[in-house]
Amino acid sequence: MASTSSSVSTEPTGRPGGPGSLAGRTVSRIGFGAMQLERLRDDRAAAVALLRRAVELGIDHIDTAQFYGHGFVNEVIAEALSAEDDAIVVSKVGAEPAHDGPLPLRLAQRPEQLRAQVDDNLKSLRLDQIPLVNLRRADTGPGLRAEGDQLVDMDDQLAVLTGLRDEGKIGAIGVSNVTADQLRRSLPVGVACVQNAYSLVARGDEDMLRLCVDEGIAWVPYFPLGSAFPGMPKVTDEPAVVEAARTLGSTPAQAGLAWLLHHAPNVLLIPGTADPEHLRANVDAGALAFDEATLAALDAVPTRDGDIELH
Template sequence: MTADTRSEDVTAVGAPRPGGAGRIGDRIVSRIGYGAMQLERLRDDRPAAVALLRRAVELGVDHIDTAQFYGDGLVNGMIREAIRPEDGVTLVSKVGAEPAAGPVPLRAAQRPEQLRAGVEDNLRSLGIDQVPVVNLRRLDSGPGLRAEGDQAVDLDDQLAVMTAMRDEGMIGAIGLSSVTLEGLRRALPAGIVCVQNAYSLVSRGDEDMLELCTAEGIAWVPYFPLGSAFPGIPKVTDEPAVLAAATSLGVTASQVGLAWLLHHAPESLLIPGTATIGHLEENIEVGSLVLDAATLAELDSVPTRSAGSLG
């Protein structure tokens, strides 16, 4: 599955690109994509999951973010059923964690052999010969897992196996997730095409990394773009400036928070997730939402609390 290269204005299915055209490496994608993690909520209604994915493609989504550890292959199977080669969708997956039983549903899987096994699992569950982009999920920043013991693996060792898999054709390009600025700088010679870190209007601690991505032409793909339910992480939709802008524009606070990300940096690509078509359509509408200079100034003045220092 590859992104359409015939026109930057429309996708392979002829739909306008929501948010305009962006890039992941040499692939043109819509700036508003779809994060598939919430499809796990539809495990008992697979037809609804397939219908949601088909609607996303109809609306111009041609960048879907997934992982084998979303439902232990469940979500990848839904994508395999719903997405067709002619849709021109760029699939982005990630390795570095794996499913686990217990209150925390993930555990670290950072060793080189585990990264390779993770890519192999993605290939099988997605039913493809190459994953277009695979993010190495480091555990250096943001909330959640941290690498300990034999899972504390040097970045160079991880990049060696990632580049080997790219050379072998298993993956098309390499991204990074939950990485530090120093880690990104070290990884640049490997040809990094995207970075996924926790980042939002209220958690802008990675501004220096965003500037580096912009300078290097690396796609910036924030997760938790509206904050998070994790304890201690603020929510964008609770901010008075966001609520005031939403009221003035006649949209939701979530739409304002996502629109700010698109306006803030040209390299930003959004992958908001949802399990409902109505919410999906609201997310797509963000691509046409205009924030004037006064509104942007008010939003830019919202204080930032770095997600990297929380949890």
């Protein structure tokens, strides 16, 4: 998948990052993670304009959740997008807004809670069907851990999502923050997507990624550049990434995103931002092409999953 030259285009052509496949649809391999739109709560017009700009740049894969901004993000998406944009909106369930706790959300893993979240998403997105819904498990970190009545068997969760798919409320089912065993348990329901923490410096899920390649399942990593969570390494701190960026005339973040696209054909990215210039930089990452030596140097960066507690 490596190119024999190193370059970055000045204008995106077609779908950013090229075409990929998600839930039976062709989409841009660089999509948009909408979580950070909450930062524009006091400037709703700017949030709408940012989404419109994403569409203008060729992005047709938007990732969201009802608990982003207590529904604000979904409302902006509903306002900004129209059927003519032909964008696939993907949401996730497994948590809900918390108005009175130390965090802005709490787990909501029980089947009846998952059903209620799908209904809430349909209402705020103004959709008759959500094209794809990801089930976010909470057995492992990073983030909130399930305990008490939030410890729910995955089969029970998949059963309610399958029922919602049969009812036409959702089009496809994905899973997030899962182990390899949980993914294999999920395969019989027809998994369209896996969202796990994964980056150049955290590749402990490599076998799972390869299973998804074999099964035709989209791999949509969160924390694609590492994370601000304590103890988690950052892709942009890697000397090989910094050097690749220098060679390419890009930023280290762009180089880290581009490596993911080169690494496996089923990788789809959903970098998020609230800034138009950053949005454009993310789109431009899809046009980066590595020479063989640069790609080999990046591939040789050690994975440090042992530095963090993921699975």
